[in-house]
Amino acid sequence: MTYDNNNIFAKILRGEIPCDPLIDNDHVLAFRDITPQAPVHVLVIPKGSYISIEDFSAKATSEEITAFHRAVAQIIQDENLSAMGFRVIANAGAHGGQEVPHYHLHILGGEPLGSMLAKT
Numbered sequence: 001m002t003y004d005n006n007n008i009f010a011k012i013l014r015g016e017i018p019c020d021p022l023i024d025n026d027h028v029l030a031f032r033d034i035t036p037q038a039p040v041h042v043l044v045i046p047k048g049s050y051i052s053i054e055d056f057s058a059k060a061t062s063e064e065i066t067a068f069h070r071a072v073a074q075i076i077q078d079e080n081l082s083a084m085g086f087r088v089i090a091n092a093g094a095h096g097g098q099e100v101p102h103y104h105l106h107i108l109g110g111e112p113l114g115s116m117l118a119k120t
């Protein structure tokens, strides 16, 4: 599978679609999901062209991987999610229900999130 340069997050990274960044550094962008599924719903994406968690984990540099996970920790702290807990989701491919083929983590919290899987 090749990376689709026209996916929505690629357009956000190029500034063609607006977002309100919570983190914007050399390697990472984090912003709120346009359709939040919980009071806190933040997307963390690498700036590199990676399709999925598999692609990112296999090919990203150590610097990119470190920056990405430091950004995840920063969002968890900035959104005050540590005390009550949170959920992190990486959808991948058809069975995973991934809609945007640019790797991203969903960070969700702010209320009890229910059971892990709802197959609807």
Ligand code: 5GP
Pocket: 008, 017, 019, 031, 032, 033, 034, 035, 036, 090, 091, 097, 098, 099, 100, 101
């Ligand atoms: P996926 O199903 O690929 O894991 O999740 C993609 C997420 O991107 C969805 O939760 C969707 O609401 C979010 N999303 C799609 N388009 C936009 C957009 O233009 N801006 C923002 N902030 N989020 C988006």
